[in-house]
Amino acid sequence: MEKISDVTIQPCSSTPYIKPLRITYTQDGVKKIWDAMKVHDSVCVLLYNKSRDCFVFVRQFRPAVYINSVVTEKQADGTETVDSAKYPGTLGLSYECCAGIVDKDCSLVEIAKMEVLEECGYDVPLENIQKITSYKSGTGVSGAMDHLFCAEVTDVMKTGPGGGLKEEGELIDLIEIPLRESRKWLFDEAINKDGELILSVLWFYDHYGK
Ligand SMILES: Nc1ncnc2c1ncn2[C@@H]1O[C@H](COP(=O)(O)OP(=O)(O)O[C@H]2O[C@H](CO)[C@@H](O)[C@H](O)[C@H]2O)[C@@H](O)[C@H]1O
Numbered sequence: 001m002e003k004i005s006d007v008t009i010q011p012c013s014s015t016p017y018i019k020p021l022r023i024t025y026t027q028d029g030v031k032k033i034w035d036a037m038k039v040h041d042s043v044c045v046l047l048y049n050k051s052r053d054c055f056v057f058v059r060q061f062r063p064a065v066y067i068n069s070v071v072t073e074k075q076a077d078g079t080e081t082v083d084s085a086k087y088p089g090t091l092g093l094s095y096e097c098c099a100g101i102v103d104k105d106c107s108l109v110e111i112a113k114m115e116v117l118e119e120c121g122y123d124v125p126l127e128n129i130q131k132i133t134s135y136k137s138g139t140g141v142s143g144a145m146d147h148l149f150c151a152e153v154t155d156v157m158k159t160g161p162g163g164g165l166k167e168e169g170e171l172i173d174l175i176e177i178p179l180r181e182s183r184k185w186l187f188d189e190a191i192n193k194d195g196e197l198i199l200s201v202l203w204f205y206d207h208y209g210k
């Protein structure tokens with residue numbers, strides 16, 4: 001998972017996942033420019049395993065986290081590289097709630113259910129998936145919607161290994177954090193995690209009075 005090497009970084013104009021854009025507009029009579037990115041909306045599911053009183057998170061190597069944690073070297077051909085002997089892949093490991101982009105023609109809660117099965121191996125009934133909230137993420141750059149859900153699962157619902165879709169190259173570890181240890185873990189800045197995870201867990205404490 002964290003054995004990373006041969007890292008190169010180059011400009012990217014457009015892909016199926018992101019579309020960088022330059023926006024010009026006039027605001028109160030003043031001409032302005034803003035650089036932004038079109039990205040997919042996403043769903044994110046906080047999983048709480050009732051059988052073992054723990055949260056189930058996913059841990060994966062995130063290239064964006066990695067390259068923002070290292071010093072890159074400019075090469076003559078204009079690309080940038082990273083000395084992976086100096087900067088281990090562990091710098092790019094990130095703990096997140098199970099999540100996925102909204103790129104399918106089905107409801108958000110159905111996408112949430114599919115992601116829980118693919119990434120975490122739990123076959124959770126739709127009625128166990130409850131909405132937390134939806135909000136605009138990355139307002140300076142993307143402004144996409146993030147739809148947060150919470151699902152209570154039990155060991156009986158664990159029907160597969162999870163770990164993500166191998167055909168999409170996904171490499172995902174499942175990490176269980178006991179509820180009683182989660183407050184300390186949540187605010188441990190040495191552990192990479194995203195805002196969706198923190199918000200969802202704080203919602204859980206509030207909603208269930210934990
Ligand atoms: N930028 C990219 N470059 C190359 N390949 C890409 C890519 N984005 C997606 N992919 C490909 O699409 C596959 C499926 O991605 P997912 O829908 O599982 O989103 P992911 O969990 O990575 O991010 C989800 O979770 C994170 C964290 O919550 C959210 O930020 C995010 O919007 C949400 O989709 C990936 O395995 C990869 O093959």
